[in-house]
Amino acid sequence: MPDIRVVVVGPKFEGNVGAIARCMANFGVEDLVLVNPCEIGETAMNRSKHGDYILRNARTVTSMEEAVEGCLLVVGTSGTVTKGDKNYARIPVDVREFAMDCRGYNEKIAFVFGREDIGLLQTELNRCDVLITIPADDKYPVMNLSHSVGVILYEMFQANRRPVRCEPCDGREKELLFQFFGDLLEEIDYNEARRESTTVMFRRMMGRAIPTKYEYNTIMGVFGDAARIIRNYQESGTKWGGK
């Protein structure tokens, strides 16, 4: 995963800076650089929650040039997408596409975020090697500053992690489940003509759900118990309500 630096140019509301620090902690990013920020006080600290250490370690500098020093790639962010393709400095790529493209990198990448009201200036955009955007509704595509940071770091995090899954049931266990289901149909004296199609339906439904070991075992327990109880009643000659 690239080594990410978050650069915030001229933030006006410290609450946003605090929320940015929290988002960074949420996605394991720690390097925060502020360019000529507003005063960062208690409100920012409160909003940063467990990301407070990131806020405390943030560097403050006076120019964007200084902020991106040592970075291989400078990535600008913009909520305003240019429709034509001639204002070159304002043509962005989608954040997901960018995140996928730079999965192989281990180098430092700076993500530069602009002011709450006017974003990044043209000169600042021109310094960026890549411009990314978060696709959103045409009628109101401009997200809150810290929410943009959240989505972008989320995409970077997703592109670089392996999904965690509960262990699915193996094939042998699965067949046992279908066998238990078949036993249950047998015990309830299920309509012979529909038995096969119901069995297939159940198999397909389970196939779509890709259940875990625990789920298979639980359902199997239910079917097994039900079949056993019915059988016991029948064997003991007790009448049951069903027929």
Added chain:
Amino acid sequence: MPDIRVVVVGPKFEGNVGAIARCMANFGVEDLVLVNPCEIGETAMNRSKHGDYILRNARTVTSMEEAVEGCLLVVGTSGTVTKGDKNYARIPVDVREFAMDCRGYNEKIAFVFGREDIGLLQTELNRCDVLITIPADDKYPVMNLSHSVGVILYEMFQANRRPVRCEPCDGREKELLFQFFGDLLEEIDYNEARRESTTVMFRRMMGRAIPTKYEYNTIMGVFGDAARIIRNYQESGTKWGGK
């Protein structure tokens, strides 16, 4: 795209509710239902920005059951992921996976978000048909409430849109660009032995960049002009600095 309802259960900070309304506007979602919320006043209105109409139209109800009425699917959200697979009510699927899976639906889906401190109660989780989570850093996976809403609506929006691209250059234009590049190498008397590998390198670099029509045309203009100027100088017998 599914018809999305955002349900927020017991929010304690009106600022979060305002930020949620803004996120909803950002991703074209309008149906907001609040279950026993804190007072919603000016702070919420300010934070909602152009999403203020969503906040004004929000319904307030007194139970989650009432809030999800009329929805095909009730989707719970949780920042706390259970490691084992036995506490069934707390096993979530990743938000992206869920967003991709329900692309075909046009029905109403409720996304239910819990309180800022304790999230959704066990009884509320049990009422959910699906539980989704935003994968994040193990050390601090719990996002701010409105930021969670932002990421989840972003994923739903992404799963249901077509990417917009600038028109890429067509094959004929591209070959013309490579011809202009070759002309330039010729005019600058580029090292014969390296000419082929440099040409291939340039082709591959352009292949990776997938430039737009505008980009190809611009670069072609530069190469063409450079080659022409050098040729003119040479034809007029003027000495040039290069050799």
